[in-house]
Amino acid sequence: MQIMIEQGNIRLSLLKENIPPLAYELVENHFQVESKSDKLFSFKTSSRFNIQNTIGGKKAKYILNIKLVNDLGYINKFFECINEHLVVGGKFFLCSESALQRRKRILNKYPVFINILVYSLDFIFNRVFPKLRLTKKLYFFVKGNRNRVFHEIEILGRLYSCGFRLIKKRKVSGVTYMVVEKVSEPTYSMEPTYGMFIKLNRVGKNGKRIKVRKLRSMYAYSEFIQEYVYENYNLAEGGKLKRDPRVSVSGKIFRRFWVDELPMIWNLLNGDLKIVGVRPLSAHYLSLYPEYAVEKRLSTKPGLVPPFYFDMPKTFDEIVESELRYIEAYKKSPILTDIKYFFKAFDNIIFKGARSQ
Numbered sequence: 003m004q005i006m007i008e009q010g011n012i013r014l015s016l017l018k019e020n021i022p023p024l025a026y027e028l029v030e031n032h033f034q035v036e037s038k039s040d041k042l043f044s045f046k047t048s049s050r051f052n053i054q055n056t057i058g059g060k061k062a063k064y065i066l067n068i069k070l071v072n073d074l075g076y077i078n079k080f081f082e083c084i085n086e087h088l089v090v091g092g093k094f095f096l097c098s099e100s101a102l103q104r105r106k107r108i109l110n111k112y113p114v115f116i117n118i119l120v121y122s123l124d125f126i127f128n129r130v131f132p133k134l135r136l137t138k139k140l141y142f143f144v145k146g147n148r149n150r151v152f153h154e155i156e157i158l159g160r161l162y163s164c165g166f167r168l169i170k171k172r173k174v175s176g177v178t179y180m181v182v183e184k185v186s187e188p189t190y191s192m193e194p195t196y197g198m199f200i201k202l203n204r205v206g207k208n209g210k211r212i213k214v215r216k217l218r219s220m221y222a223y224s225e226f227i228q229e230y231v232y233e234n235y236n237l238a239e240g241g242k243l244k245r246d247p248r249v250s251v252s253g254k255i256f257r258r259f260w261v262d263e264l265p266m267i268w269n270l271l272n273g274d275l276k277i278v279g280v281r282p283l284s285a286h287y288l289s290l291y292p293e294y295a296v297e298k299r300l301s302t303k304p305g306l307v308p309p310f311y312f313d314m315p316k317t318f319d320e321i322v323e324s325e326l327r328y329i330e331a332y333k334k335s336p337i338l339t340d341i342k343y344f345f346k347a348f349d350n351i352i353f354k355g356a357r358s359q
Contacts, residue, residue, distance in 0.1 A: 071098035075147035081164035159223025204282035215265035219253030279305020311347035
């Protein structure tokens with residue numbers, strides 16, 4: 003296949019020599035220039051200036067960059083720059099080393115026992131330090147923006163927040179190659195959930211937008227790919243996503259013992275939540291509910307202890323019906339209903355081992 007190139011830092015004739023054959027297949031399959039108006043630019047750069055200086059005021063249909071995302075400074079700004087220079091429907095080719103791929107590389111590089119020590123130190127410095135307020139400045143002073151560590155979910159979340167959606171990904175020789183498509187302008191979010199304690203956008207009573215406080219149980223930027231995960235994973239019992247890849251290893255432990263929900267007590271104290279009530283949901287998750295159920299849900303305040311623990315529904319439809327039964331009972335007798343639901347939920351959780359999925 004012949005691909006025409008307007009200009010760029012490296013010619014496509016050299017691109018094939020710089021990435022593995024299986025990665026180049028993604029280029030062949032998704033970057034097909036059919037006319038002179040289909041401008042394509044290829045780079046190996048971590049600088050937004052190179053992108054802006056090369057493309058200028060033009061709009062490209064295809065942009066490729068084989069510099070690892072791990073070495074980009076101000077990653078979201080870089081993705082936003084790519085978005086700005088692509089037409090809607092244009093495609094962006096990128097590559098990165100995920101945290102899991104880095105873990106495998108380190109463990110395979112050193113002898114047994116030494117590799118565990120090296121990986122443990124690497125994890126603390128590169129995964130923990132950047133997220134703690136006390137060590138964040140030290141980390142970037144020592145490390146800068148070079149060779150940073152990101153989970154694949156975080157990279158996807160950053161891409162989706164910058165107006166892209168995933169078309170195809172392929173893992174080759176310890177590197178993940180992705181083809182993404184521009185579908186919108188960036189969200190320019192100033193409040194990504196980065197750090198140990200987070201605030202999630204949820205829908206409260208009468209459609210009021212509230213910030214629910216939680217201890218992080220998902221990888222950073224996970225909130226931007228909820229629709230992507232929903233499309234690729236099924237709902238489990240309890241109404242949550244089955245095998246949700248956004249939940250971290252520590253997050254699974256936090257969720258099992260409700261540690262992640264302890265900060266929600268603040269929402270209880272400021273009046274956004276009550277003790278018993280339907281779960282506070284995101285706008286996207288709420289959109290999955292039937293219209294009549296959404297209307298009834300918005301008529302009451304969400305709660306810390308959901309009706310789920312009262313009658314333990316199995317399917318999404320059963321969860322909807324369970325919540326509607328609670329709402330109807332609550333409207334008839336608020337205090338008695340909440341007392342009844344609270345103690346039944348307490349019994350199911352403590353003595354019968356009920357757990358949210």
